[in-house]
Amino acid sequence: MTSPAPELPLLRIAALTKRFGGFTALDNVSVDIRPGERLGLIGPNGSGKTTLINCISGAFRTEAGTVMFRGEDITRLSPHLRTRRGIARSFQIPRPFKSMTVSENLMVALDFATVAGSFVPEAARRETVMSVLARTGLAAKADISTTKLSQVELRKMELARAMATHPKLLISDEAMAGLSTSEVDEVLDLLLALADQDITIIMIEHIMQAVMRFSQRVMCLDAGRIIAIGTPAEVMANQRVQEAYLGT
Amino acid sequence: MRRNGIVFWSGAALFLAAIFVATQVVSNQYPFFAGYVILQFIVLSVAWSILGGYAGYVNFGTSAFFGVGVYTAVFLVKATGAPLGVQIAAAAMVGALLGLAVGLLTLRMQGIFFSIATIAISIVIETSVTNWRYVGGAAGIQIERPPVMELFNNYVQMLFFVQALLVVLTVAIARYIQKSWIGRGLQALRDDELAAECTGVPTLRLKLLACVVSGALMCATGAPAAMYVQYADPSSAFNLNYSVTVLAMALIGGTAHWIGPVIGAILLGVTQQLLAVTISSEVNVLVLGVMLVLFVVAAPEGILGLVRRAGRYRAGGET
Numbered sequence: 251m252t253s254p255a256p257e258l259p260l261l262r263i264a265a266l267t268k269r270f271g272g273f274t275a276l277d278n279v280s281v282d283i284r285p286g287e288r289l290g291l292i293g294p295n296g297s298g299k300t301t302l303i304n305c306i307s308g309a310f311r312t313e314a315g316t317v318m319f320r321g322e323d324i325t326r327l328s329p330h331l332r333t334r335r336g337i338a339r340s341f342q343i344p345r346p347f348k349s350m351t352v353s354e355n356l357m358v359a360l361d362f363a364t365v366a367g368s369f370v371p372e373a374a375r376r377e378t379v380m381s382v383l384a385r386t387g388l389a390a391k392a393d394i395s396t397t398k399l400s401q402v403e404l405r406k407m408e409l410a411r412a413m414a415t416h417p418k419l420l421i422s423d424e425a426m427a428g429l430s431t432s433e434v435d436e437v438l439d440l441l442l443a444l445a446d447q448d449i450t451i452i453m454i455e456h457i458m459q460a461v462m463r464f465s466q467r468v469m470c471l472d473a474g475r476i477i478a479i480g481t482p483a484e485v486m487a488n489q490r491v492q493e494a495y496l497g498t
Numbered sequence: 499m500r501r502n503g504i505v506f507w508s509g510a511a512l513f514l515a516a517i518f519v520a521t522q523v524v525s526n527q528y529p530f531f532a533g534y535v536i537l538q539f540i541v542l543s544v545a546w547s548i549l550g551g552y553a554g555y556v557n558f559g560t561s562a563f564f565g566v567g568v569y570t571a572v573f574l575v576k577a578t579g580a581p582l583g584v585q586i587a588a589a590a591m592v593g594a595l596l597g598l599a600v601g602l603l604t605l606r607m608q609g610i611f612f613s614i615a616t617i618a619i620s621i622v623i624e625t626s627v628t629n630w631r632y633v634g635g636a637a638g639i640q641i642e643r644p645p646v647m648e649l650f651n652n653y654v655q656m657l658f659f660v661q662a663l664l665v666v667l668t669v670a671i672a673r674y675i676q677k678s679w680i681g682r683g684l685q686a687l688r689d690d691e692l693a694a695e696c697t698g699v700p701t702l703r704l705k706l707l708a709c710v711v712s713g714a715l716m717c718a719t720g721a722p723a724a725m726y727v728q729y730a731d732p733s734s735a736f737n738l739n740y741s742v743t744v745l746a747m748a749l750i751g752g753t754a755h756w757i758g759p760v761i762g763a764i765l766l767g768v769t770q771q772l773l774a775v776t777i778s779s780e781v782n783v784l785v786l787g788v789m790l791v792l793f794v795v796a797a798p799e800g801i802l803g804l805v806r807r808a809g810r811y812r813a814g815g816e817t
Contacts, residue, residue, distance in 0.1 A: 307696055328702075329695035338696070345693035347686045349754075358686045361679040363698030415698055 258321055260285040260450050261306065261419060266315035268301055268474075275301040277474040279315070283419075283452065288445050290465030290482065291454045294494055297471040299454045300342055303421045306452075307339045308332045320418070333363050338417035340408035342424045342454075346396035352407055353379050353392040356414040363415035379414065386410040386440060402433040409440060420444060421452045426460055434460055462486070470494065506673065510666045517662040521655040530658040534726060536767035537661040538719055541668045542740065543747040543759035545715035548672055549708040550745065551753025552681055554688030559600065559616035560744045562623045563593055563713050565736035567720020572633050572730045575641055582660065586721045593717025594710045601709035605702060608691070617741075624736035638731025641724050657722050668715050672756040675711070684708060739783070743770075746790045752802025761801055 259282035268276040276298045283289055293299050304310040306317060308329035316325045324332055347355050356379045360370070370378075383389045386406045391399065399407060405425045412420055422441060426434045438460050445451050455461050461468060461482065468485040470478045472494040478485045485491055521530070542560060549555050570592045571585040580588070604615040628636045643653045650656040675681050686694040687701045695701050724730040743766070751762025766789070770782045797804050 309692055309696070328700075329692070330698050330700045333696055333698040341693065345690045347689040347693065349685060349689050354682070358682055358694070358699065359697045361682055361698075362700070411697060 257284060259283055259318075260287075260320060262316075262318040263302075263306070264316045264318070266302075266305060266317065267313045268298075268305055268310060269313050275474050276305065276312075279471075279474070279476055281469060281476065281479065283450060285418075285450055286445075286448055287450050288442075288464055288466045289450075289452045290461040290468040291452055291471065292456070292458075292461055292468060292485075292491075293471035297494070298474040299471055300423055301474075302471065303339060303423055303452065303454065306332075306421060307337055330362065333415055333417075336416070336418035337421070338363075338412035338415045338419070339421040340405070340412055340423055340425050342427070344401075344404040344408050346399070346404060346407060346411075348396050351393050351395055352388060352399070352410075353383065355396060355407060355411050356382060359411050359414035382410050382414050385443070386413070387436070402429050402436065405429070405437055406440065409437075409444075413444065417449060419450045419452070421454075423454045424456065425453075426455060426457050438464060458486075506670075510670070514659075514662055514666060517659055521650055521659055525651075527652070527654060530654045532771045534654065534658045534661055535771065536764060537658065537665050538723070539744065539747060539767045540760055540763040541661070541664050541719040542716055542744045543751070543763045544665075544668045544672045544756055545712045545719070546744045547748045547753045547756070547759045548675060548715075549705075549712040551748055551759070552676065552684040552688065553705055553708045555605065555705065555708075556613045556745070557616050557709075557712070558613050558738075558741045558745070559620045560716060561736045561738055561740040562600075562616070562620035563596065563716035564720040564723070564740050565620075565627065565732070566592060566596055566623060567717035568723050568730050568735040569627055569633055570717065571721040571724045572639060572641065575724070576633065576639070579644075581644070582722060582725065586660070586664075586718050589721035590714045590718040594714040596717065597710040597713025598706060600713065601706040605705045605709060617738075620736065620738070620741070624732050627736070628732040634731065636732060638729060638734075641728050641730060643725055643728060653725065657726050660722055661719070664715075664719050668719075669756055669760065671711060671715065675708075676756055680704065680707065743786060746786050748800075750789060750793045750800055752800025754799065755802055758800055758802040765801075 261283040263279055263281050266276055266279045267274065279302065291299050291302070301310065305312050308327060312325065316323055318324065319332070319335055319337060322335070324335065347358060353376070357375065360375050360378060380389060380392060383392055386409060388403065388406055388410055391403060396404070396407060409422065409425060426437050429437065434457060441451060441453060441464060453461070453464055465482050467479065468482045469476055470485055470488070470491045472490070477490045477494060478488040542564065546557060546560055550557050567589040570589040574580040574585050574588055600616065600619055604612050604619070607615055627633065633639055646653045646656050650659070675684070683694070683699045683704045686697065686699050687704060691701055720735070723735070747762035747766045748759040749762070750766060751760065752758030766786065769785060773781050773785060793800060
């Protein structure tokens with residue numbers, strides 16, 4: 251009887267609220283993210299960007315509201331089950347498995363994030379890992395300990411590890427912070443290439459050039475609320491966004 | 499991989515054969531009496547490192563698991579006169595259940611809080627057993643050994659061989675876990691629990707699994723102990739020394755590979771036995787403490803770490 255919705259959102263966040271004691275980090279946040287979209291998430295420090303993605307990836311329990319992923323309510327799922335459903339993330343401060351090599355880091359994703367019980371021979375797994383590493387420009391570092399990686403390599407490794415989980419939604423949390431201009435471009439090109447493979451990407455970033463170049467839509471958070479959402483140009487021109495960044 | 503397996507299993511068969519031949523040829527009782535303790539510590543420290551080493555959850559409750567193993571056997575012997583094999587199997591089951599319970603209660607805590615909780619559980623269980631009249635209460639209980647199996651000359655030699663079987667079983671399980679996806683998952687969550695979850699690792703379930711397997715093996719190895727000394731009392735069965743000694747053995751050997759705790763247990767176990775004979779059993783504890791401090795400061799990754807570093811240094815020198 252009901253006509254199908256024109257396009258089901260990949261991720262629907264509805265009235266999400268997260269409190270830390272008396273502090274409300276996210277206040278009634280609602281947003282739909284379309285499949286294949288490239289969304290830039292901006293906002294001043296402490297505005298709730300990382301809290302929001304912690305709620306999406308399951309690291310935090312929320313006080314109210316729901317998170318729907320591909321039509322399924324995932325609000326109460328633990329992080330590993332969300333990963334298996336196709337939500338991957340990188341971390342603001344890289345969190346490699348530091349006792350492992352780069353390729354072993356990705357093996358963890360192959361072992362646990364993809365469908366359980368399907369036996370894949372070691373050689374084929376290695377091939378998968380190497381192809382992900384090749385795409386992220388880390389092929390030469392495959393058998394090096396993650397403790398020996400540079401900052402930009404660590405960021406790429408995190409993205410590669412996230413990619414190895416075969417995500418439908420990738421959340422990149424300030425993957426470019428602290429990188430040089432040319433390194434920012436490298437990581438940005440990498441994210442754009444991933445977006446070309448039908449992966450929906452939410453990118454948290456402070457570097458405005460990167461946000462402008464990357465995003466189809468930009469969402470700005472301030473004090474736990476969405477104060478603007480729209481095309482990059484619209485959001486940049488928004489009075490409240492400028493106030494949030496420059497102060498009044 | 500395949501060849502590794504063949505080497506491992508032929509090594510295990512040789513080890514068991516040597517142990518068996520020794521029980522047939524050597525008539526002096528003392529080596530078996532001392533060797534039993536060392537084998538028991540190998541099982542305990544390898545089992546400990548499944549949770550403590552692979553997963554990085556430092557369990558101070560070894561004595562609880564060991565003691566529960568001892569008393570499972572005591573209870574069965576008194577209630578039903580069950581044979582040794584049944585005692586061990588039952589202890590393993592009780593240990594698995596205890597591991598599950600302890601895991602559910604404590605594994606959501608991390609770092610030092612988990613360790614403190616395991617000590618607390620250990621004390622709770624010891625207190626309960628101390629007040630359990632049926633198995634002797636605080637005074638302990640005498641156990642009479644049944645006649646020995648035909649293959650062996652006396653009971654201690656048989657227990658020595660049984661403990662050797664448990665060593666092989668424990669090492670085989672630890673080795674399987676280490677090489678499989680389970681080991682990779684445990685290693686990932688040890689490095690970073692949130693990153694592991696976000697990479698798809700079911701951290702709580704893996705930790706519970708490690709705790710169950712580790713607990714089952716610790717309990718199983720405790721079961722023959724009552725027959726070994728023909729006596730059981732709560733303060734020795736639940737002695738905190740087990741927890742500390744086993745932890746020291748695993749850490750001194752190194753926990754990244756199953757061979758680490760084996761080396762640690764042999765090294766410390768032999769040292770302790772020698773000291774107990776030549777000086778006194780009190781000096782044991784002192785030496786243990788000193789060695790642990792030395793290793794924590796100078797070689798935090800244990801003997802395994804030292805060997806690896808030496809290997810890397812040599813490889814680096816050649817190129």
